[in-house]
Amino acid sequence: MAPPATLLTDLSATAARRLLDAGELSAVELAEAHLARIAALDPDLGCYLHVMGEIARVQAAAADRRIGTGEAAPLTGIPVALKDVLCTTDAPTTAGSRILAGFRSPYDATVVARLRAEGAVLLGKANTDEFAMGSSNENSAYKPVRNPWHRERVPGGSSGGPAAAVGGGLATLALGSDTGGSIRQPAGFCGVVGVKPTYGRVSRYGLIAFASSLDQIGPFARTVEDAALLLSAIAGHDRQDATSVALPVPEFAALLSGGGDLGGVRVGVAREYAVDGMEPGVAAAVAAAVRRLESLGAEIVEVSLPHTEYALATYYITAPAEASANLARFDGVRYGAAVAAPTLRETYERTRGEGFGPEVKRRIMLGTYALSSGYYDAYYVKAQKVRTLIKQDFDRAWEAVDVIVAPTSPTVAFPLGARTADPYQMYLADVFTIPANMAGIPGISVPCGFSGGLPVGLQFLGKPFDEATMLKVAHAYEQAEPWHTMRPGANGPA
């Protein structure tokens, strides 16, 4: 006998796996419960840009047949949402932009192909800031996303749709992308787990590129174990992405068993992550989390990351510079919206002028300026040099600690519209997440309490390609606290 539908959308992937394999739940029931909840709640929440209802039903039926043969993979029959920067052949891919309205990719992203091979059920394409540029999802050209914990608050960004979908029970798992915090920051705001893997761990083939030296695809889940399961499914070398690294991929979830004891683990606390303007409730929740880690046996070690204060400025040169090059491909010739004009040059200018939204234009302009003749050394090369210093900070810290713990963001989810007038205020939402992208290291956000009734995120940063230790520490913390069991309202989001 399957649990009632309201509980089906609350199950972890791990719990659903057990029920599916035991024959106590069908993938079709699980998919239908999610599609019903999406139909009921998403007109208000705005998590999805495109719901793949019929496709999900076909995949769920196929998953049930596969489970029946005893050949289920870890994600067979598990409902997953995809950030709409991941290319899919059987659903539109818009990157949250008007310029890609109606675009249908001729190929699947590698991560999508891997989920299909696992027999996962793809629920739909989740909302995002346009081209993943934003910290509140308010830059989506289509609609805002509302935070499942408070409908007048942002879900964070740029992966606001995936985070809110997992937080609100509109997906069991989701995939997002993280260029400066776009997985971890919305995970923190929506009270879920979000992982940015090490640069090179996951293939970006079929991810619409934003900043290619920073972008990584990663999982959203409601538990660390689920996130670990999804990470193992998508990670690993891919010949279609030369930056994906040929290292073995551990069964991350299997390494978590036994969890609780952190004896012998050195956890770094960086003094530079205590900044002015930090919300007191966030600081208090993070301080309590550090005490919890200590009580679990971890050795707390103070470390210094002296160039942290320069990371934001470095990012806002590097990322826009790379974006200005990547987004040159949207020219109205091969795909996407095109505005007819008398000459090729005017076609480019009008197509791009009308197709891109304000934040994307701002970043293209900033990046083009930083790369332009006369300013290249002062901005772009300068940022690359400071990037070296930021990376060296972490290299030195790893001599003393195994992981670093920090807040995910300085505040909890802010009200819709609160920061849209001042771009730099919006950029500050990512001040604690950007350094990991600059250094290429893995990071995870896990829930660590509440401030003013809204979730607070705790961030762990790990050594390159040592997601296993980072996940183990995050899992031990999570299991020692009740936060991951809390949901936004008994009968749905408040």
Added chain:
Amino acid sequence: MSLSRADVEHVAALARLGLTADEVETLREQLSSILEHIAVLDRLDTAAIPPTAQVIALTNVWRDDEERPSLPPETVLANAPRRAAGFFEVHAVLGTSDAEEA
């Protein structure tokens, strides 16, 4: 760092980005403000620091030069705004003012 309207228009031209007069003014103010924040980097002496373009220890990635199937032309052209005779269609460039830019 304060930008002029001419600076903004020059960068927009480089980026092939059509902007309205209002957008030029808004971007002039916003980009000037962002560049002021970015100026914090001037405090660091980086003369002896090598640049980092990406963070993993990969240089060239080699693969065998082998034949593999590619997407059929019809699939590749399916999203094209304009197409003709199995090609993407664009305005003529040669013999126009665009030619000097090419």
